Amino acid sequence: MGKTVIVVGAGLAGMMAAFAAQQEGAEVVLITRGTVGIGTNSILSNGVFSGPTPSYSEETYVDDTLNIGRLLNHKPLLEIIAKGASSAFDLLRSLGLTVEEAPNFYHVVKPPHPDMIPGVALVKGLIEVMKNSSRVQHFTGFYVTELLTKEGAVCGVRGINGRGREFSIYAPAVVLATGGAGAIYRTNDNQKNIMGQGYYLAAKAGLDLWDMEFVQFIPIVIMEPHLPSIMLFSPYPDGAKLINEAGEDLAQKHGIDNLNDAVRKRRDFLSIMLYKESCVGPVFMDYRGVPLSAWDNHPLALLGKMKFDFKTKPVRVSPGAHFFMGGIRINGLCETAVPGLFGCGEIVWGVHGANRRAGNALTECVVLGTIAGKSAATQARNSVDKFTIEEKFVDLPTERSLGSGPYREFRDEIRKVAWEKAGIVRSKEGLQDGLDSIGEIESQLCKMQPQNVFQQMLHTDLMSACFVVRTILTASLPRSESRGSFYRSDFPQEDDNWLKNSCLKYDAVQNNLTLSHHPVER
Amino acid sequence: MTLALLLMSYFQQTLDCGNERVGGRKFLVGVI
Numbered sequence: 262m263g264k265t266v267i268v269v270g271a272g273l274a275g276m277m278a279a280f281a282a283q284q285e286g287a288e289v290v291l292i293t294r295g296t297v298g299i300g301t302n303s304i305l306s307n308g309v310f311s312g313p314t315p316s317y318s319e320e321t322y323v324d325d326t327l328n329i330g331r332l333l334n335h336k337p338l339l340e341i342i343a344k345g346a347s348s349a350f351d352l353l354r355s356l357g358l359t360v361e362e363a364p365n366f367y368h369v370v371k372p373p374h375p376d377m378i379p380g381v382a383l384v385k386g387l388i389e390v391m392k393n394s395s396r397v398q399h400f401t402g403f404y405v406t407e408l409l410t411k412e413g414a415v416c417g418v419r420g421i422n423g424r425g426r427e428f429s430i431y432a433p434a435v436v437l438a439t440g441g442a443g444a445i446y447r448t449n450d451n452q453k454n455i456m457g458q459g460y461y462l463a464a465k466a467g468l469d470l471w472d473m474e475f476v477q478f479i480p481i482v483i484m485e486p487h488l489p490s491i492m493l494f495s496p497y498p499d500g501a502k503l504i505n506e507a508g509e510d511l512a513q514k515h516g517i518d519n520l521n522d523a524v525r526k527r528r529d530f531l532s533i534m535l536y537k538e539s540c541v542g543p544v545f546m547d548y549r550g551v552p553l554s555a556w557d558n559h560p561l562a563l564l565g566k567m568k569f570d571f572k573t574k575p576v577r578v579s580p581g582a583h584f585f586m587g588g589i590r591i592n593g594l595c596e597t598a599v600p601g602l603f604g605c606g607e608i609v610w611g612v613h614g615a616n617r618r619a620g621n622a623l624t625e626c627v628v629l630g631t632i633a634g635k636s637a638a639t640q641a642r643n644s645v646d647k648f649t650i651e652e653k654f655v656d657l658p659t660e661r662s663l664g665s666g667p668y669r670e671f672r673d674e675i676r677k678v679a680w681e682k683a684g685i686v687r688s689k690e691g692l693q694d695g696l697d698s699i700g701e702i703e704s705q706l707c708k709m710q711p712q713n714v715f716q717q718m719l720h721t722d723l724m725s726a727c728f729v730v731r732t733i734l735t736a737s738l739p740r741s742e743s744r745g746s747f748y749r750s751d752f753p754q755e756d757d758n759w760l761k762n763s764c765l766k767y768d769a770v771q772n773n774l775t776l777s778h779h780p781v782e783r
Numbered sequence: 784m785t786l787a788l789l790l791m792s793y794f795q796q797t798l799d800c801g802n803e804r805v806g807g808r809k810f811l812v813g814v815i
Contacts, residue, residue, distance in 0.1 A: 299794060304790065305786075377793060381794070385793070385794070452786070453786075489784060489789050490786075491789075566784075566792060567784050567789070
């Protein structure tokens with residue numbers, strides 16, 4: 262394995278990077294904490310890709326995306342997505358996926374059964390591709406704790422597994438495809454381990470984090486006890502309505518004509534409205550007025566897998582954290598500022614600006630994943646560094662009997678601070694309170710000694726979560742405006758003086774963040 | 784129902800295949 266690329270993260274972006282790198286002749290080590298594809302947000306997606314079509318030009322696609330991103334997008338990167346989207350859809354088709362062109366300039370992955378989450382069909386197809394890629398070695402159940410560096414360049418990763426072993430894996434190119442951090446929030450629709458580990462790894466390795474104050478909240482997430490907290494998939498059929506405890510139709514109350522349009526184009530407005538309503542009392546999605554025939558079709562058919570009588574009982578919902586627009590900066594080759602380190606997927610900043618257009622996350626994963634894989638393979642090919650692994654035992658028990666210890670309480674406290682102070686509605690006082698609270702939690706967490714390897718992983722998860730909450734609070738505080746997904750109750754209007762991207766530099770020795778602002782590049 | 788159970792309902796077969804083929808230890812033995 263002389264020319265090896267390490268890919269950290271096995272969602273859509275990571276799998277595309279792995280596939281592209283092996284197509285370029287590289288050997289690939291695809292690292293995931295769980296099993297390939299399963300514990301990622303890609304599998305929970307609606308399978309929708311936005312992008313130019315023959316009747317929807319690249320220019321219009323870019324303009325529309327900039328408008329939704331309220332002009333904070335990094336246009337050069339967005340233009341790369343626009344140019345690469347069509348080939349990306351063709352690539353998915355060539356890998357055996359059914360990708361159909363839909364009205365309104367979207368492409369969709371069609372699940373084979375109406376009760377299947379579209380993201381499952383997408384990920385399932387790509388897992389088959391991964392299994393048949395002989396040059397891709399799957400390193401599952403491995404938790405990366407550190408990016409290894411030598412003379413300013415990344416030269417591998419270090420991490421632990423559940424069997425109590427620590428591995429240092431050296432290779433000349435590393436792709437970060439670790440996703441976002443939605444699960445740091447009390448209410449979210451992400452997989453529960455997605456707590457910003459990639460941002461923390463990248464910042465400790467010397468990368469700046471851009472626009473971390475911009476987090477997208479999806480308006481309608483299931484919040485019923487004993488049901489998974491996933492988003493309620495659109496399109497919402499005729500007869501479905503959002504109601505409060507008194508049965509009032511909330512869309513009607515707030516002047517929303519079309520719920521599906523609002524979810525696609527006005528997620529920020531809808532999330533703020535539902536958040537404010539949910540501060541008064543519970544909010545529900547009511548399917549009782551939906552014709553029975555709709556339950557045989559997607560998306561309602563997939564609710565049939567859950568033990569809840571959606572047909573006769575309104576289901577409790579809430580807006581929830583969904584997607585991080587901020588992240589690490591890359592160039593057109595997906596290179597970061599640290600040699601040897603590449604990025605793709607949600608961890609990357611720039612495409613979405615202040616708000617993400619529906620369907621652009623998956624398009625970004627495929628386009629940038631492919632570029633990152635190719636670039637990393639080129640880096641590996643031109644390097645003299647060899648692939649090696651060092652192994653040692655960790656001095657911690659591997660029994661699970663100790664459970665999560667005090668870490669569950671820490672997690673709940675962090676999520677509460679994130680939701681209440683760095684959530685949908687923010688204010689100066691709340692942000693300052695949040696910084697105090699998260700600092701206190703972080704300092705208590707630092708004193709904890711994990712009692713087994715699983716607690717060690719949780720400890721690192723929560724350190725990452727504290728770090729990310731701090732980045733959101735720090736970047737939010739001076740932005741005295743509201744823009745896209747970012748809403749300040751004390752500054753509810755958009756202000757053109759804030760057409761600036763924020764940049765956080767992390768000093769790992771002092772554990773200190775320094776914030777600067779930069780005019781948007783066009 | 785947990786999210787894991789929901790996903791497992793779609794994935795049982797693939798999970799089995801994955802574990803059989805790609806155990807971390809098996810991979811490491813192969814390359815060291």
